[in-house]
Amino acid sequence: MFDTRPNRDAEIVLIGRSNVGKSTLMREITGHTKFATGGKPGVTRKPNHYDWNAEDFVITDLPGFGFMSGVPGDVREAIKTDIVRYIEANAEKILVGVLVVDGKSVIDIIDRHSGEGEIPHDVEMFGFLQELGIPTVVAVNKMDKVDDRDERLDELAERLGLYPPWQQFDDVIAPISAKRGNIDALNEAVRHHLHAQQRDDLFKFF
Numbered sequence: 001m002f003d004t005r006p007n008r009d010a011e012i013v014l015i016g017r018s019n020v021g022k023s024t025l026m027r028e029i030t031g032h033t034k035f036a037t038g039g040k041p042g043v044t045r046k047p048n049h050y051d052w053n054a055e056d057f058v059i060t061d062l063p064g065f066g067f068m069s070g071v072p073g074d075v076r077e078a079i080k081t082d083i084v085r086y087i088e089a090n091a092e093k094i095l096v097g098v099l100v101v102d103g104k105s106v107i108d109i110i111d112r113h114s115g116e117g118e119i120p121h122d123v124e125m126f127g128f129l130q131e132l133g134i135p136t137v138v139a140v141n142k143m144d145k146v147d148d149r150d151e152r153l154d155e156l157a158e159r160l161g162l163y164p165p166w167q168q169f170d171d172v173i174a175p176i177s178a179k180r181g182n183i184d185a186l187n188e189a190v191r192h193h194l195h196a197q198q199r200d201d202l203f204k205f206f
């Protein structure tokens with residue numbers, strides 16, 4: 001299991017498939033560029049934590065799960081198991097789970113893996129966070145590459161079991177472009193969930 005976690009009572013985690021832009025989002029949220037991002041999947045292999053001396057709060061950018069070229073299947077499985085265990089172990093402290101997806105490819109990937117007896121990773125993770133009672137925001141990243149915005153977001157809502165139109169769920173579905181610094185929808189959704197937990201004190205980070 002990942003054993004890097006600083007001892008903090010409040011946490012927000014970024015979870016998602018490899019290469020969707022979690023570390024780019026981490027840079028954008030924290031304003032620090034020390035987190036490696038890259039064109040190839042599998043850049044982040046250990047969690048990136050960002051915490052503050054004066055705040056009992058940490059943001060964690062988890063490694064990506066799912067397909068990564070050049071990474072053997074058993075290693076990918078092991079990474080996913082570590083991610084699941086990390087979330088389970090810290091569920092009580094996780095105020096918001098941010099599931100990051102790539103707006104351009106997420107529907108195709110979900111549909112490709114919606115076969116018999118198969119649950120696509122993203123849908124599975126969404127359900128897993130809900131089961132643990134972790135308020136979840138789906139950050140639909142790379143929207144700069146998406147033309148049919150509302151259609152895409154409606155399709156995604158539907159795949160997640162949220163009856164369209166997606167706008168009804170703007171505290172769950174947050175279209176963003178981390179690379180362009182356009183993350184307002186995510187900030188608002190996160191604030192919604194922080195407020196619901198009487199944690200307006202953390203608004204300054206979002």
Ligand SMILES: Nc1nc2c(ncn2[C@@H]2O[C@H](COP(=O)(O)OP(=O)(O)OP(=O)(O)O)[C@@H](O)[C@H]2O)c(=O)[nH]1
Nearest residue numbers: 019020021022023024037038042043044064178179
């Ligand atoms: N077009 C576009 N590209 C983006 C956006 N956000 C990130 N990227 C690019 O996507 C690639 C992957 O970004 P990362 O932040 O490293 O992705 P990650 O999810 O941390 O990947 P792993 O660490 O492998 O799990 C990089 O080339 C980024 O520049 C975005 O909003 N739009």
Ligand SMILES: [Mg+2]
Nearest residue numbers: 022023043044
């Ligand atoms: Mg990364």
